[in-house]
Amino acid sequence: MTATAKEPRAHQESQEPQEPQGNPRKRRAILNAAGTVFLRDGFTRAGIDAIAAEAKVSKQTVYNHFGDKERLFMAMTDDVQDRTVAHVMELMDRDFPDPSKLTGPEDLRAALLQLAGEWIRVVYTGPLVALRKLVDAESEHHPYLQQRWFTNGPSRTMPRLNRLLSALARAGLLDVPAEVLDVPDLLAYQLTAMAGSAVRRIEPGVDFEAEFQRRVAQGVDFFLRAYAPR
Amino acid sequence: MTATAKEPRAHQESQEPQEPQGNPRKRRAILNAAGTVFLRDGFTRAGIDAIAAEAKVSKQTVYNHFGDKERLFMAMTDDVQDRTVAHVMELMDRDFPDPSKLTGPEDLRAALLQLAGEWIRVVYTGPLVALRKLVDAESEHHPYLQQRWFTNGPSRTMPRLNRLLSALARAGLLDVPAEVLDVPDLLAYQLTAMAGSAVRRIEPGVDFEAEFQRRVAQGVDFFLRAYAPR
DNA sequence: AAAAATATGGACTCACTAGTCCAGCTATCG
DNA sequence: CGATAGCTGGACTAGTGAGTCCATATTTTT
Numbered sequence: 001m002t003a004t005a006k007e008p009r010a011h012q013e014s015q016e017p018q019e020p021q022g023n024p025r026k027r028r029a030i031l032n033a034a035g036t037v038f039l040r041d042g043f044t045r046a047g048i049d050a051i052a053a054e055a056k057v058s059k060q061t062v063y064n065h066f067g068d069k070e071r072l073f074m075a076m077t078d079d080v081q082d083r084t085v086a087h088v089m090e091l092m093d094r095d096f097p098d099p100s101k102l103t104g105p106e107d108l109r110a111a112l113l114q115l116a117g118e119w120i121r122v123v124y125t126g127p128l129v130a131l132r133k134l135v136d137a138e139s140e141h142h143p144y145l146q147q148r149w150f151t152n153g154p155s156r157t158m159p160r161l162n163r164l165l166s167a168l169a170r171a172g173l174l175d176v177p178a179e180v181l182d183v184p185d186l187l188a189y190q191l192t193a194m195a196g197s198a199v200r201r202i203e204p205g206v207d208f209e210a211e212f213q214r215r216v217a218q219g220v221d222f223f224l225r226a227y228a229p230r
Numbered sequence: 231m232t233a234t235a236k237e238p239r240a241h242q243e244s245q246e247p248q249e250p251q252g253n254p255r256k257r258r259a260i261l262n263a264a265g266t267v268f269l270r271d272g273f274t275r276a277g278i279d280a281i282a283a284e285a286k287v288s289k290q291t292v293y294n295h296f297g298d299k300e301r302l303f304m305a306m307t308d309d310v311q312d313r314t315v316a317h318v319m320e321l322m323d324r325d326f327p328d329p330s331k332l333t334g335p336e337d338l339r340a341a342l343l344q345l346a347g348e349w350i351r352v353v354y355t356g357p358l359v360a361l362r363k364l365v366d367a368e369s370e371h372h373p374y375l376q377q378r379w380f381t382n383g384p385s386r387t388m389p390r391l392n393r394l395l396s397a398l399a400r401a402g403l404l405d406v407p408a409e410v411l412d413v414p415d416l417l418a419y420q421l422t423a424m425a426g427s428a429v430r431r432i433e434p435g436v437d438f439e440a441e442f443q444r445r446v447a448q449g450v451d452f453f454l455r456a457y458a459p460r
Numbered sequence: 461a462a463a464a465a466t467a468t469g470g471a472c473t474c475a476c477t478a479g480t481c482c483a484g485c486t487a488t489c490g
Numbered sequence: 491c492g493a494t495a496g497c498t499g500g501a502c503t504a505g506t507g508a509g510t511c512c513a514t515a516t517t518t519t520t
Binding site for chain 3: 251252253256287288289290291294
């Protein structure tokens with residue numbers, strides 16, 4: 001009878017203070033279990049009992065930590081997104097070369113290939129796709145989920161990628177019209193959406209890795225065909 | 231006690247014979263109601279009782295016609311898709327000009343704008359998006375749903391659009407490299423994915439229609455920037 | 461007009477789930 | 491060491507939803 005939902009709920013707006021009550025190790029275990037079970041079964045079908053079992057924790061503990069199913073779902077979503085965003089950010093630091101160091105168009109292509117490939121891999125294979133589907137499916141019933149998703153994810157990564165690509169344009173390595181540069185995140189969207197064709201159904205039986213690379217390359221080449229200076 | 235699921239179920243493979251038992255008007259009413267309720271509430275939350283009520287039909291009648299919830303869902307999905315595909319096909323007939331009649335690049339741009347705009351409007355606003363989300367969300371649990379979706383929808387429309395675009399390339403109005411032409415549906419995908427940026431979250435408060443048009447134009451211009459001959 | 465097929469509505473079974481309550485157990489920390 | 495916060499497991503409430511059954515009514519076909 002510790003925390004039977006004291007706060008009057010502060011969803012809509014922003015960050016619930018959420019003092020980290022209880023043992024953090026249990027909290028982690030529950031969060032992970034929630035990830036597993038929600039992603040496997042979907043929001044409605046997933047049972048708190050199943051999550052508690054998966055986390056090797058009693059049901060009451062789940063309620064002590066997270067209050068109710070919906071808040072548990074949100075906490076799990078935030079958690080997965082935070083870790084993914086960190087991953088993607090690191091990726092951009094690591095794989096994106098200093099524009100001034102690129103010697104020729106082949107270098108540029110290689111860099112984009114590397115970056116777009118890793119980006120797509122992280123964002124579109126792995127648990128994030130499934131999670132996105134869930135959020136999408138639930139968003140009809142919990143509209144703020146959508147907004148939260150964007151605020152928490154794409155709104156953090158896309159401007160970053162867009163800045164990197166704009167820098168290439170400024171350095172003369174890409175020839176991008178001003179109308180495009182002026183629209184927030186558009187350039188980043190164009191690159192990732194194209195490379196995202198990598199996500200279209202890959203026939204079973206086909207070598208996934210090879211096909212994946214091929215499609216990322218198609219996307220990057222389309223992007224370059226539009227914006228490579230000549 | 232007419233049809234308590236006699237057939238041993240023939241999902242996985244192809245078309246259930248499904249002789250149209252019962253009154254077709256009731257069948258239509260149920261299908262429409264199923265559309266409304268499933269799309270509003272999602273698969274799990276939607277109740278057969280609610281659907282029956284919406285269709286002004288008794289619960290038993292629903293079961294007589296469709297056997298169970300899952301088959302009802304599939305029948306509804308097929309129905310919506312069939313009607314959408316018909317719509318899109320008609321659109322292509324209507325809006326896509328004879329390549330030989332196009333006099334200049336401005337004509338081409340206008341034609342693509344028209345076609346892509348209508349296409350995106352039909353496919354990405356309206357009930358189909360919501361349905362797609364549902365199928366996506368359920369596909370974890372009923373894997374054949376995905377395949378059925380593609381077979382029934384994109385597999386019918388994309389090759390058609392691709393053929394139209396290829397014709398433009400053949401007529402010299404677009405300059406598309408052979409590697410692209412050789413990949414099935416790639417060209418069509420590139421156009422629609424680009425114009426599909428129109429679907430990215432439009433801020434509430436912004437004039438939807440204007441913003442929509444602007445984005446479709448961005449997509450088409452990107453496409454043309456890559457493939458317009460010079 | 462009789463026979464056959466369908467539709468109705470309401471009662472019923474069965475399974476399942478969110479969330480609560482509680483009495484006893486365990487780890488932690490002053 | 492003893493108090494306290496957190497954890498456990500299981501029993502319990504209250505609600506919901508799929509699918510069935512059936513006696514009665516309505517519609518369609520012959």
